[in-house]
Amino acid sequence: MSVLAYGVAAWIFCVGIYGAIISRNLIHLAVCLSVAQSSTYILLLAIGYRNHATAPIFKGFENRTKAVDPVVQALTLTDIVVSVTVIALILALALDAHEAANTVDPDELVGMRG
């Protein structure tokens, strides 16, 4: 089970980065980055999980009930917000690229090199 939980995170990260490397479209690239970042959510939440434990919310529960780790959930919330913002910025840049250069292919967006 550990292999599955952590292995999925590693696999998704590599797949997302691979997609970003070979991407020919900025929008596709943004989604690939989002995929790669979702691997970090999986990793964080998988790390914090405890068998036979409930959510770390104690309304109606006794305080001593075994619960999963709340800190990784807070970290994941922050992570999601960060992801949203970066995707929004890259998409805005893609729109501007289409406007200015009539292309969304990162390989053709080259003004400076060397």
Next chain:
Amino acid sequence: MAWILPLAVAAPLLAAALLVGSDHVAPEHFKDAIALLGSGTATVCCVLVLLQSERRDVLHWFGGWRPTGGVALGVSFVADPFGAGMALLASGLTLTALAYSWTYMRDAARPYDALLLAMQGAMAGFALTGDLFNMFVWFELIGVAAYALAGHQVKELGPLQGAVNFAISNSVGGYLILIGIALLYGRTGALNLAQIGHELAAHSADRLVVVAFTLLVTGLLAKAAIVPFHLWHADAHAVAPAPVCAVFSGAMIELGLLFVARVYWATFEPVFPGPPIRSVLVVLGVVTMLVAAVMCFLQRHLKRMLVFSTIAEAGAILTGVGLLDPTSLAGAANVVLSHGLLKAGLFLVSGLIVLRLKDADELRLRGRGRALPVIGMLWCAAAVGLVGVPYLGVFLGHALLDDGAGSAGIHWLQPITMVSQGICAGTLLRAGARVFLGWGAAEDELLTPEPEERVPERSAFAPAMLAITGVVVALGLAASVVPGLERRSEAAARRFVDHAAYAARVLRDAQQKPTPRLPYDVPRASPASIAYGAGATVLTIAVAAFGLWHRRLPDGVRRAARRSIGPPVDLLRSVHSGIVGDYLLWIVAGTAVIGAVWAFTLT
């Protein structure tokens, strides 16, 4: 006085929020005042924190959650002289950029100021924090503000390319850091630097710790412009407006290097043997210095030239950090200070050049700078500061770096640093001579042509911009002879590397022995350092002369040179392709290789 620490971060952020919130209702001057007030308050706070941290570290626990039983509950800011100094440099440079931009970017929408303020707050937070995840949050905030600032003038292809490459590469660096943090949390159940160090020291290093360290360091090195993670910096810096570039080169890059040092000394030092880490970091630093120096020489675009020179200096700073001893660390800190000021000054001068001459290309501008003697003198003065002439500019930092290398028994590092410095400074002087004096050939096939630079619309020249630039350059030049600086930075470095004292201070609130009062004098530099400084000066003049008049060399020599060094140089140039897919490939490959090396040597 620990309550000043959060103010250095909160003031600029609050000012940014107020600026945007009152965008449609408040008059212009009110908004200018808010921006200045927010930035200025934070800078003053950083000065106060620096003064207080000189005797003992300043500590602030957010929300009042102090550690109980040696377990850190909340997030802490820990200010030692290097962290406070870095925060001060970042805040001061942003304040300068804001002041400079008042006329340079007059058409800029209010968001530009808010972005700079957010970046300032985040940089201060990054420099002062003692918590890994908190560092990640500030890392991302710096990044987001910077992407928007770089892609600011998006009607051109250049800024778009720069911003896109920046956003994608920096984000991937962030993912690597986050996975490293997750792994460390999975092992130790803590996020505080001292706490993680305490937990890790209880067990020996195993594969998880090695991989986490690799990921953290490579993510930070991507921000710090170290080869092979440096490729996007040239594109991004070259297209951002000049005052923004001043902040990027002066502070943003150096923050990554500071945190590599901090995470090593506060967390990983008792866990790993030093030599494998030292070798890898020093090798990376040396490769960066040489690659960046060559690329710097091959540039025509003034801002791109400046960025590669920054990358070369970042390599030198990394060797200082990577040697893992206090003297080199003190040297690295001094280089950060002097180089930061001088490079910011150079970027501000480049802004003036673009404003007055409407271009940023060395060859196209040949001779046109003759009408601007003051700007020319500022450029050359700052370039001279970067040479390492004894007792000027970056000399103190490099002298300490050389001493540190010498005492570690490494004697090949100093000449390489001298060569790299000489090439970069020589290129800057070549550009200065060509633009402001009209010397040198009008055509040069060695240099890579780049598209034209666009001047921000409706910007006007104001004498204040010249004055601000002059002050920054003067401060940078004087950084080597500040009385008492050398002794204090060495003392601060000795405190920085004291892992046990840091952990005791943070986790158990132990009273630190205050640093004794040090004299305010300028110690005499060692003869070796003066020799290297003189050597760098000679090399600079030679490189500048070669750059200007290499066409006068006999044809046979030129043909032989082209045959022998042509192909590798062309290969190097083609690596800097401007395509983000290539950059990501280098980041992945670099991480995998460094990880493999450390996997074999650290377990």
Next chain:
Amino acid sequence: MRRQRARGLLALPALGGLGALLAWGFSGLSPFGHFHGFYGQLLNAIALPQRHTTNTVAAVTFDYRGIDTLGEEFILFTAVIGVVLLLRKAGRATPRDVAQDVVSSQASRYFGVIGAGLVLLVGLWLAAFGYVTPGGGFQGGVVIASGIAVVFLACGYRAWLRVSNEEVLDPLEGTGAGGFVALGLAALIAGAPFLHNLFGPGKAGTLFSGGSIAIANWAVALEVAAANLVLYAEFLEQYVMTLVRDTGDE
């Protein structure tokens, strides 16, 4: 073409190496389900007695690690400024331009508005009770923004413009972000550490629990909702501009 092909081929061994490194590192983690990190367990145990907050994740987000949330708020805030800077140009689409924008189905309009209202209500509930039961400022804020966005789907662009006025959203965003900082500064001025709880802990399990957590929660909800709305507005306008161009209206 050859360059891209080469890049794709080279990426495979590079990523293989990175993947192997990651897998090697991950294998050092404790087995799935057996996490023993004491930080989380400690917080689970003390969040309720100390802060009278039944949702420990909210206590962690808004109190114990409140400064992280402050930074994250500003990441969202800054990204929205960035998007606005990149996309907001001269020449906005005014309602009169979008001649084709007519929602012809009455049923769509009525049920859409009802639906928007319901989603809005759910969002407000998620935000309000965020520190008592599952939910929170972020989640609530996103749902509130989605509820308002349903107005575009149900009633068309003109109605959307009426509810997403930038002169209203910008101050709201600023208030949300600034409010969080102000909360922290208020504590500083009162002589306590930044973001210290100035209000009593309150009664656990009710809306009046947690003290400053409640205020931070609402500041975040406000900011996230406003930020999301500005994002939707900017991207939506770009889309509408293409419609205007296509129909030839100027």
